[in-house]
Amino acid sequence: MITFQNVSKSFDSLKVFDDLSLHVATGEILGVVGPSGSGKTTMLKLITGIVIPDAGTVAVAEGAVGYVFQEPRLLPWRTALDNVAGPLRAQGNDKAGARAAAAGWLERVGLAGFEGYHPAELSGGMAQRVSVARAFAVEPRILLLDEPFSSVDTTLKSSLMDILESIIRERRTTVMYVTHDLGEARRLADRIVEIVPGCGVRRFQERVAGR
Amino acid sequence: MMRSTTSHRGSLYAVLGVAAILVVWELLSLVVNPAIMASPVDTARALADLAWGSKLWVELLITLKRLVIGLAIGAGAGLVLGVLAGMESRVRSFLEPLRWAGMTIPAVIIAVLAMFWFGLGDFTVIFIVALIVWPTMYVNTVSGIRSVDPRLVEMGRVYRFPRRLLLGEVYLPGIASPVLAGLTLSTGIAVRATVLAEVLGALSGIGHAFCRANSNLDAPQLFAWIVVLLALMAVIEFGVLRPLRRRIMRWRKGAG
Numbered sequence: 001m002i003t004f005q006n007v008s009k010s011f012d013s014l015k016v017f018d019d020l021s022l023h024v025a026t027g028e029i030l031g032v033v034g035p036s037g038s039g040k041t042t043m044l045k046l047i048t049g050i051v052i053p054d055a056g057t058v059a060v061a062e063g064a065v066g067y068v069f070q071e072p073r074l075l076p077w078r079t080a081l082d083n084v085a086g087p088l089r090a091q092g093n094d095k096a097g098a099r100a101a102a103a104g105w106l107e108r109v110g111l112a113g114f115e116g117y118h119p120a121e122l123s124g125g126m127a128q129r130v131s132v133a134r135a136f137a138v139e140p141r142i143l144l145l146d147e148p149f150s151s152v153d154t155t156l157k158s159s160l161m162d163i164l165e166s167i168i169r170e171r172r173t174t175v176m177y178v179t180h181d182l183g184e185a186r187r188l189a190d191r192i193v194e195i196v197p198g199c200g201v202r203r204f205q206e207r208v209a210g211r
Numbered sequence: 212m213m214r215s216t217t218s219h220r221g222s223l224y225a226v227l228g229v230a231a232i233l234v235v236w237e238l239l240s241l242v243v244n245p246a247i248m249a250s251p252v253d254t255a256r257a258l259a260d261l262a263w264g265s266k267l268w269v270e271l272l273i274t275l276k277r278l279v280i281g282l283a284i285g286a287g288a289g290l291v292l293g294v295l296a297g298m299e300s301r302v303r304s305f306l307e308p309l310r311w312a313g314m315t316i317p318a319v320i321i322a323v324l325a326m327f328w329f330g331l332g333d334f335t336v337i338f339i340v341a342l343i344v345w346p347t348m349y350v351n352t353v354s355g356i357r358s359v360d361p362r363l364v365e366m367g368r369v370y371r372f373p374r375r376l377l378l379g380e381v382y383l384p385g386i387a388s389p390v391l392a393g394l395t396l397s398t399g400i401a402v403r404a405t406v407l408a409e410v411l412g413a414l415s416g417i418g419h420a421f422c423r424a425n426s427n428l429d430a431p432q433l434f435a436w437i438v439v440l441l442a443l444m445a446v447i448e449f450g451v452l453r454p455l456r457r458r459i460m461r462w463r464k465g466a467g
Contacts (some may be wrong), residue, residue: 048369065369073366077384077462086380087370118462138370 001026001174002047002142007056009042016042020056022193029168029175031189033182038195040178041070044144047176063141064091066134066173068148068164072127074119074134080106081115084134091138105133109163125156132160136167143168145177149184161187249431257431258438266420271439274405274416277333281340282401286394289345293352294382303353313346318404319411326412336416339408344397351393355386391456398452402444417443 002024009017016039024030032040045051046058048065074083084102089095103115109129119127128148135143145164149157165188168175179185185192233251240250249257261267296303322339329335359382367377409418417436424432 050365050368067366067369069362069366071362073362075363075380075384077387078380086372086376090367090370090372090376120463134370 001028001061002176003057003059004043004046005057005059007046007053007058009039009046009051009053017053024174024176026061026174027172029177029188029190031185031192032176032178032195033180033185033192034195035180040180040195041146044146044176044178047142047144061141061174064138066136066138066140066143068128068131068135068143068145070147070150072119072124072131074127074130076119079116079118080111080122080130083119083130084137087134087138102133102137105137106130108136108167109133125152125160128152128156128160129163132164136171140173143173143175145175145179147179150179157184164188246428246430249434253431254434254438257429257435261432261435261439267439270415270417270420271443274409274418275443277336277340277409277413277416278401278405281337281405282344282398284337285341285344285401286348286397288341289348289350289393289397290352290390292345293349294356294378294386296349297353297356297386298382306349310346310349313342314350318343318407322404322408322411325408331412331414333413335412336405336408339412340401340404343404344401347397347400348390348393351389351396352386355389355393356382358389359385387459391452391459395448395452395456398447399444402440402447406440 002022004020004022007017007020008015032043034040042051044067046053047060048067049058049060074080075086078086081099081102084105085095085098088098088101093101103112106112106115109132111126111129111133114122114126119130122130128151132148148164149160152160161184167173168188175188177185177188182192236251240248240253245253258267292302292306296306318339321342325335325339325342329338363381363385364377367381372380405416406418406421409416410422413419417439421433421436424436
């Protein structure tokens with residue numbers, strides 16, 4: 001589903017990956033843990049294609065990719081409904097169809113009745129749920145989670161994880177879940193890889209998920 | 212409730228400010244030669260005379276037409292070029308000398324040159340207004356595009372927004388605030404440019420009427436035309452630009 005083959009990537013003089021190889025199987029939930037600045041987000045950006053490797057290849061199966069960012073990244077001038085509908089329109093759906101599907105996903109994440117709210121009118125947790133709805137609305141074959149719970153409190157984190165986990169298991173989505181919190185990764189992931197920074201070169205160390 | 216009270220208090224102070232101007236104006240007119248300083252009462256009388264005849268409305272409409280067309284062309288060009296330059300650094304470098312020249316050459320030089328090329332009339336005034344207005348809108352738009360949140364652009368790219376959707380959903384709403392600020396600035400500049408152009412290069416319009424009143428040493432009418440200009444700006448700002456801003460920026464209502 002996702003294969004990194006001998007990937008190297010540097011930003012100016014900072015070498016982030018050197019000869020990285022990794023495979024994520026279909027339907028697998030891979031947790032990637034490591035300290036801040038270790039290149040976890042770069043891995044996700046390599047998968048989306050917005051960052052290009054200096055050497056090696058990143059092969060990704062055809063199909064939509066959903067992405068939940070660390071912060072909600074909602075368009076402040078659009079309502080919750082239109083924020084979810086936007087990527088659907090990018091896929092070629094008409095406005096009415098996109099909005100209907102978006103409303104369904106907002107309901108799924110517990111935000112029925114908040115369709116017409118702008119991000120500034122939503123709490124941080126609600127905004128992140130809109131972001132989760134947006135990621136699932138595109139019917140992703142691959143879901144990329146970039147520390148999606150880092151900016152919400154513990155209670156909200158738990159309810160958000162419940163929502164995510166139920167949808168992921170139900171749809172058997174392939175997930176790459178990046179976090180610096182090993183406990184979070186253990187809860188959700190089938191397999192965990194750890195980025196071990198050292199000598200300016202990142203290498204992976206595999207762990208078996210404690211679940 | 213508190214916001215409403217603050218707003219009412221602001222309006223009260225604005226009214227007091229206008230009253231203070233009128234009082235100072237009246238006092239000045241008592242001590243300065245009336246041939247060069249008309250009193251508020253004489254100005255109001257001259258204004259009423261202009262309004263009763265058709266002169267005020269004819270000149271106002273002529274000026275308004277030139278202003279709107281010149282502003283639309285100048286601000287429209289500034290907006291389009293600003294979007295292109297903001298998104299593409301090569302376009303920005305290419306346009307930089309033009310922007311620099313547009314902002315450096317004094318308005319009066321542009322007006323004289325336009326008269327030299329095109330003679331007197333509508334086209335000359337519109338040309339002058341457009342040429343004076345575009346750099347302000349351009350600069351605001353470029354800075355707006357460059358300040359669009361890169362994280363939102365990245366979100367759009369991750370979700371494969373086509374260029375048109377990225378422009379319509381991310382860039383254009385993202386630059387609304389600086390563009391509206393640019394439009395407000397441009398409108399003020401356009402009003403001044405229109406009057407300047409009419410003084411120098413037209414045989415009609417408020418600027419020309421103002422010039423004639425000056426030649427006739429008709430101080431009350433001279434001041435009446437100034438009041439007309441201020442009223443025109445007030446209508447544009449409070450009747451058009453502010454409601455437009457409120458409408459476009461209504462998504463900010465819950466911010467903070």
